[in-house]
Amino acid sequence: MKFHEFGDKTNPHIMLIHGGGNAWWNYLRQARILSERYHVILPTLDGHGEEHTIPYVSTEATVDKLMDYINENCGGRIFALSGVSLGGQIVIELLSRKPDIVEKAIIDGSICYPTPYMAKFCVTTFKLTHKFLFSEKACRKQLALMPRMLPEKMLYPKELQDYYIREMPLLPRETMVSVYHTYMYYNLKESLKDTRAQVMYWYGEKEMKCVKKSAQLFKSFVPNCEIYEAKGYNHGYLALYLPEEWLEIACKFFHN
Template identity: 70%
Template structure:
């Protein structure tokens, strides 16, 4: 696991955790802006990006490494912890590990209960559609499709496209298989009920039913959680494609 850091280490710490199949650059634009006031840490998970040669294991194993870093480099305490999709599930797991780990937490577009059908569907889709999903040509094609199918405000800037083309073609298929298997088999821990963090659970209006149900389930464990539905948006749109809107909501939540 590699950690990208921005800003003064003496400032309050914020950790941003990317989604499955992508890498640290998911949050690069937010990280640069936040670094004006905070020390921002953006990890690259095992099996992703420049860490593609290290096998991805599970949500829990990833949380183990992040806790080790937080304890060693941040005195065991963060100001904010944010994650999208798989990253959001890892945020949930971290909240379960230590009640006072962070003051604020944002969970975005995350599933937090077992979904066996979705697990099987995603694994077999990745296997059957491999030639269309993996490799340099596939990545170039997907980037062009994203530009055609989304509004201009959601297009990646060239810097992010360059990172995308560097990292996506080398993502091991095994990373995705293991990720789907563990991500969609996750259960909330009872210790989550003890968290002292202020939490927001975001999801897009067009998200799958299991994501919206996950928000409600999480709220049953953490009644103080505030749920936010991003009108007109789909999975991860705020975090991945709309950093300015993400920052506006996050700064309001952080009290800035």
């Protein structure tokens, strides 16, 4: 696992965790703005991007490594955590490990209960389509099609397009198979109820029902959790495509 850092290390620490199949640079635009006030940490999860040669094991194994980093570099606790999709589930697991590990946490579009039928469907589909979706040629075509599919404000700038073309074709098929086998079988842990963090659980209005159900299930463990529905948006849109809107909502939460 590799860590990209932005800002003064003496400032409060914020860690932003990308989703499955993506990489640290998904949060690059947010990190640059936040670094004016915070020390921002963007991990690259095992099996992804520049860490594609290291096998991805599970949510729990990933959190073992993140806990080591936080203990060694941040004095055992940080100011804020945020993660999208798989990254959000990793945030949940971190909250379960230590009640005071963080003051503020954002979970964005994540699943936190087993969905075995969906896992089997996703694994089968990914195995069949991997080479057609993640070759360099396919990635270039996806970027070329984005202006037809998304509004202009949601398009990647050239810097992120370059990262996309360079790192997405590196994604091993085995990484996403492991992600689906672990992400979609995750169970909330009783220790989550002890967290002292202020938490927001985000999801898009157009998300799958399992994500919305996950938000309600999480709230049953953490009653003071605030649920936020991003009207008109689908999975991960704020984190991946709309950094200014993400910052507006997150910073208000962080500063309160």
